[in-house]
Amino acid sequence: MKPAAYRLLRPLIVLAAIVILVENWLWERIGPLIGRIVALLPFAALKQAIHDGIERLPPYATLAVFAIPAALLFPFKLAALALLASGHLVLGGLVLVLAKVVGVGVTAFLFDTCKPKLMQIPLFxxxxxxxxxxxxxxxxxxxxxxxxxxxxxxxxxxxxxxxxxxxxxxxxxxxxxxxxxxxxxx
Incomplete structure (x- = not known):
């Protein structure tokens, strides 16, 4: 990349780096927190059934399970965008942040269970x-x-x-x- 183009793109490059680091920070902080919350829930049989069900799945089906939180939270993110567009900035922002935090937390929790199967997929x-x-x-x-x-x-x-x-x-x-x-x- 030429120096002039790099200087122009540098703010976007730094922004991309910050987004990556924020995602990773959320993943590292919220994932274990959700894991502890799930551990406190008195549904040991349900949690074990989910874990056993994931263990029985083939790798590509496990990938689909790994995508479930994103699909379930998508309507909440759309609702947050609708709230933002209608001028409810605080409420829309709170819904968006909450959906992001819950999504990252649940995905990080599921990733720990799904990772061995996901690592069998070459593209993954x-x-x-x-x-x-x-x-x-x-x-x-x-x-x-x-x-x-x-x-x-x-x-x-x-x-x-x-x-x-x-x-x-x-x-x-x-x-x-x-x-x-x-x-x-x-």
């Missing part, structure tokens, strides 16, 4: 490897920026920069007070 293995490469790429792109931001925040929160900012504010306040005194005398 390639897509999974591609996702992991994208994740590594996104971390390589965003992590240095996060480290620089954290370093700047540490400098601003404490240390010399904080004292310098306080001193600068004091100088400005003294200058404003002098200006007021001069204005009163005139």
């Amino acid at each position: 293995v390639r897509l999974y490897a591609t996702w992991n490469r994208w994740l590594a790429w996104a971390h390589g792109l965003v992590d240095p920026v996060k480290r620089r931001i954290r370093a700047h925040l540490r400098i601003i929160r404490g240390g010399r920069a904080n004292r310098a900012l306080k001193l600068l504010r004091r100088f400005r306040r003294v200058r404003q007070e002098r200006a007021l005194l001069l204005a009163r005398k005139a």
Whole structure:
């Protein structure tokens, strides 16, 4: 890619990296949470039946089971978009976020059960490897920026920069007070 084109596309590339990292963050945080919630449910026989049913399925049928949460939550996402389009921004946003969180959580929970069967599908293995490469790429792109931001925040929160900012504010306040005194005398 030419340097000028890269500079133009860089914001979109960074946005794509951030989307990948947010998806992964949701997956890592919400999946185990949903797993713990499901573990608390008193439906041990039902959960075991679902697990056993998935174990008996061939790989491609397991892939269909893995897609069920997306299909079940699609109407909620459409309803959220309708709410957003009709001007109910907060409610539409909440429904969309809730559908996303539940979808990611349930999909992550199902993925743990389905993964051995899914890894028998060559295309899925390639897509999974591609996702992991994208994740590594996104971390390589965003992590240095996060480290620089954290370093700047540490400098601003404490240390010399904080004292310098306080001193600068004091100088400005003294200058404003002098200006007021001069204005009163005139």
